[in-house]
Amino acid sequence: MAVYTQVSAEALGTFLARYDQGVLVSAKGIAEGVQNSNYLVETTADRFILTLYEEWTSTDDLPFFLAMLDHLAAAGNPVPRALPDRDGLAIQQLAGRSACLIEFLTGVSVSHPTPAQARAAGAAMGQLHAGLADFAPTRANPLGADTWRPLLERCGAGIDTIAPGLFARIEAALARVLAQWPRDLPVAAIHTDLFPDNVLMLGDRVTGVIDFYFACTDIRAYDLAVMHSAWAFDATGERYDPAIGAALIAGYESRFALSEAERAALPILAQGACLRFLLTRAWDWVNTPADALVTRKDPLAYWRRLEAYLKDDLFA
Numbered sequence: 001m002a003v004y005t006q007v008s009a010e011a012l013g014t015f016l017a018r019y020d021q022g023v024l025v026s027a028k029g030i031a032e033g034v035q036n037s038n039y040l041v042e043t044t045a046d047r048f049i050l051t052l053y054e055e056w057t058s059t060d061d062l063p064f065f066l067a068m069l070d071h072l073a074a075a076g077n078p079v080p081r082a083l084p085d086r087d088g089l090a091i092q093q094l095a096g097r098s099a100c101l102i103e104f105l106t107g108v109s110v111s112h113p114t115p116a117q118a119r120a121a122g123a124a125m126g127q128l129h130a131g132l133a134d135f136a137p138t139r140a141n142p143l144g145a146d147t148w149r150p151l152l153e154r155c156g157a158g159i160d161t162i163a164p165g166l167f168a169r170i171e172a173a174l175a176r177v178l179a180q181w182p183r184d185l186p187v188a189a190i191h192t193d194l195f196p197d198n199v200l201m202l203g204d205r206v207t208g209v210i211d212f213y214f215a216c217t218d219i220r221a222y223d224l225a226v227m228h229s230a231w232a233f234d235a236t237g238e239r240y241d242p243a244i245g246a247a248l249i250a251g252y253e254s255r256f257a258l259s260e261a262e263r264a265a266l267p268i269l270a271q272g273a274c275l276r277f278l279l280t281r282a283w284d285w286v287n288t289p290a291d292a293l294v295t296r297k298d299p300l301a302y303w304r305r306l307e308a309y310l311k312d313d314l315f316a
């Protein structure tokens, strides 16, 4: 479920009247996603995504996200722009929320990518990074390396209800990763959440890269490490697929070069990525009732990935 805010047909009709995008034909809530409320809207002119931003997305950050999307679209990336109304405004108010009417992109996200699809997705990230090389706006990463220890402390001993001794194990891994965390690699605007569910594909072709609401300025190669951790394992985090891992990196490098220093840092960046998702999933786990409508994501799937990255150099 991801329709937290209901919008009446009347309110939606009035909202659409601000745009030159036809008249409302239908609107359906979209079940996928957990962060914002999304509707698939059809008008007499076209099909759109209507997003209402819930508490997790700060309205203050929307201009950064939308500028990044406009910049990427202008550079030829398949990303959805928020459409301006007749007065040039893209950020509106609807049903008590900030809201945007967004371009609909075709394609479906794949749950079990093939190496060819992973290569195309890696290339799509390389193309994003090339397109963002001259993007000036910045946004600090609210889930960057400096926030992981405070987040672990906020989770507290409750984290041991997920698995006995987990707090101490994460604390030890965190100390090791933070001691080696690279501080001199290039930083840039990055996506930081390019999981398979945020890449739309038709066959082996990427038709859309979506969900930029964690985008921020951080170590550029960290984005690729996040993607590797999300794509190259099965959902449980138990099985690593080296063909997918290699295809992602090869695809990325077909569009954007990794320096020697970035390549050498990938193992530690991937361990950091595992801690980031382990910790946010653990926070959601201990703070979301088991019977809530939103499905909790398994934190241990990221503990297992972390162990795999600690055990072997999966980028060798």
Ligand SMILES: Nc1ncnc2c1ncn2[C@@H]1O[C@H](COP(=O)(O)OP(=O)(O)OP(=O)(O)O)[C@@H](O)[C@H]1O
Pocket (backbone or CB within 6 Å): 002, 030, 032, 033, 034, 035, 036, 037, 038, 049, 080, 102, 103, 104, 105, 106, 197, 198, 208, 210, 211, 213
């Ligand atoms: N521009 C788009 N074109 C087509 N489909 C889209 C578009 N944006 C979103 N969707 C669909 O809506 C679903 C939810 O979108 P999204 O992933 O952005 O949700 P969210 O709640 O903001 O994020 P999260 O995945 O972090 O919970 C996607 O899985 C996709 O099916």
Ligand SMILES: N[C@@H](CCO)C(=O)O
Pocket (backbone or CB within 6 Å): 193, 195, 214, 277, 280, 281, 297
């Ligand atoms: N993609 C994340 C959720 C959003 O950050 C996860 O799977 O934990």
